[in-house]
Amino acid sequence: MSYVNKNINSNAFLLSLFECAIDEALPYGHIAKYLPDDKTGKAIVIGAGKAAASMAAELEAVWQGELQGVVVTRYGHTVSSKRASMSSKIEVIEAAHPVPDAAGQAVGERILSLVSELCEDDVVICLMSGGGSALMSLPAEGLTLSDKQTINKALLKSGAAIDEMNCVRKHLSAIKGGRLAKAVHPAKLISLAISDVPGDDTSVIASGPTVADSTTRFDALAILERYDIEIPTAVFRWLNNPKSETIKPNDPCLANSEIHIIATPQSALEAAANKAVQQGIPTYILSDCIEGEARDVAKVHAAIAKQIAEKGQPFKTPCVLLSGGETTVTVKGTGRGGRNSEFLLSLYNELQGHPQIHALAGDTDGIDGVEDNAGACITPDSFIRGQQLGLNPQHYLDNNDGYHFFSALESLVITGPTLTNVNDFRALLIMPAKK
CATH class of the missing domain: 3.40.50.10180 (Glycerate kinase, MOFRL-like N-terminal domain)
Incomplete structure (x- = not known):
């Protein structure tokens, strides 16, 4: 499939995918x-x-x-x-x-x-x-x-x-x-x-x-x-x-009971993937059940994205990588933020403003941890602006303070309560190198 929008606004595009995932996770019609x-x-x-x-x-x-x-x-x-x-x-x-x-x-x-x-x-x-x-x-x-x-x-x-x-x-x-x-x-x-x-x-x-x-x-x-x-x-x-x-299983009290799952992380990711593909951008779901420390998961995502950007493996540019699941944060600092802000701050630190990679990470309930944001987004320009503002990403990461870091960059994603929850949503857009 060909890439049909070379002048895409990366933030608006990634936000539209996030919104699509949230809408799919709502109970209406399910x-x-x-x-x-x-x-x-x-x-x-x-x-x-x-x-x-x-x-x-x-x-x-x-x-x-x-x-x-x-x-x-x-x-x-x-x-x-x-x-x-x-x-x-x-x-x-x-x-x-x-x-x-x-x-x-x-x-x-x-x-x-x-x-x-x-x-x-x-x-x-x-x-x-x-x-x-x-x-x-x-x-x-x-x-x-x-x-x-x-x-x-x-x-x-x-x-x-x-x-x-x-x-x-x-x-x-x-x-x-x-x-x-x-x-x-x-x-x-x-x-x-x-x-x-x-x-x-x-x-x-x-x-x-x-x-x-x-x-x-x-x-x-x-x-x-x-x-x-x-x-x-x-x-x-x-x-x-x-x-x-x-x-325990087979308990008689469960004999007249049934359970149905009406919305899942996978269905939300698939909806977002379909939206991206409709706009001409190949999209790949890495997994709907990723766990582990948010900062470590970010390092793996960064490595995959750079391999795509620089070597065309395992996918060609442009493309979108999607993933879900529920990462964790071992809190050692006194800062503010949830696991999605922590993920994105670690990703920011790993990418160092890579010119081809854009990203969004957010919690589909609209609340990252206990904050008022769902998550945040970054573009290659974010790193330059961070340097201009004197922001040290490792310092903020050590203090578990993704919220204040992305607030300073004015790149928090704020949706308010979404009235659903299928956990983490991560989207990385990898663009072709500029000639």
């Missing part, structure tokens, strides 16, 4: 096909996640019968926008993310109460998406919210992968790791999920409240030990109690 043919009955709705408000709105749009229930989302993620209207039948509550708060605990208690004492004729629809682990946080027996907050904060700084963090969260919860499904039983349970985890493992999405869990309490203890996390006495005692075990 829910009805997973519901029963008869949508005229009564259903109880529960759920948690950054996409909870948009999922609730879409469910209301396609369900013809009576709906009642409650879902919880992150503060600021129930706003009406071009992407979603407010849910009117399903109550939407806001709580804290990524560290849980009392509001998340209270809604967890409400959800358990709502699904208690149901019968086989009842139908429960559970809407889950990324962020649900923190947003629906109900401590296990003998634990306090403070215990969970302490562990959560330590895990977030440790560099632990999302499946490791959620393994611990499941075993410290009264509602995750399949326990919500046990509470719903024997009612019919339909879980709909937007995947934000590498490999689309449903037991990891929001810590799998309605699915079986194959990890054990001993795995949770080993993870805390691996990352040298101080364990509160109550947590140590609980994890050494057999009652802390989660619901």
Whole structure:
């Protein structure tokens, strides 16, 4: 395919791909096909996640019968926008993310109460998406919210992968790791999920409240030990109690339960790739499930991009490289920023203003870490401007301060809450060398 736009605005182009990926990850048009043919009955709705408000709105749009229930989302993620209207039948509550708060605990208690004492004729629809682990946080027996907050904060700084963090969260919860499904039983349970985890493992999405869990309490203890996390006495005692075990595969309480993934990182990347190809630029998806330290993942991306730019291997220019997944950041500094800003700052440092390479990295929920930006973008000119401003990228990287670095360059990507979440989105545009 020929390159049809030699005068492309790289930032606008990459932003359009990001927007396309986000739109594909929204629940609109993706829910009805997973519901029963008869949508005229009564259903109880529960759920948690950054996409909870948009999922609730879409469910209301396609369900013809009576709906009642409650879902919880992150503060600021129930706003009406071009992407979603407010849910009117399903109550939407806001709580804290990524560290849980009392509001998340209270809604967890409400959800358990709502699904208690149901019968086989009842139908429960559970809407889950990324962020649900923190947003629906109900401590296990003998634990306090403070215990969970302490562990959560330590895990977030440790560099632990999302499946490791959620393994611990499941075993410290009264509602995750399949326990919500046990509470719903024997009612019919339909879980709909937007995947934000590498490999689309449903037991990891929001810590799998309605699915079986194959990890054990001993795995949770080993993870805390691996990352040298101080364990509160109550947590140590609980994890050494057999009652802390989660619901395992083939448990009878799961017999009347089903789960469907309605949007994935891969589908979002494919939508972005199709958009780029429509504009005449060959596009290659490296992977939808990349993990590892953000700064190290950036070094690999930089090496591949330079190989393409300078040697035409394994692809010719122009082209776009896309990737997704969930990287991690081991926090050692005191700066601001999330994993996408960290990735891009490391990439910036590796590329040193390479004249052919442009890039964007952003979180599809619109929030990089806990900041107000989704991520950032760079062009070859960014390096020159950084030098003119006296910015030392390694200094900012050492301090985990990607936010202030890209703020100084005026290259933050700010979308606001997108009302969905399929995790990281990375796009590198490699142009032909100028003659």
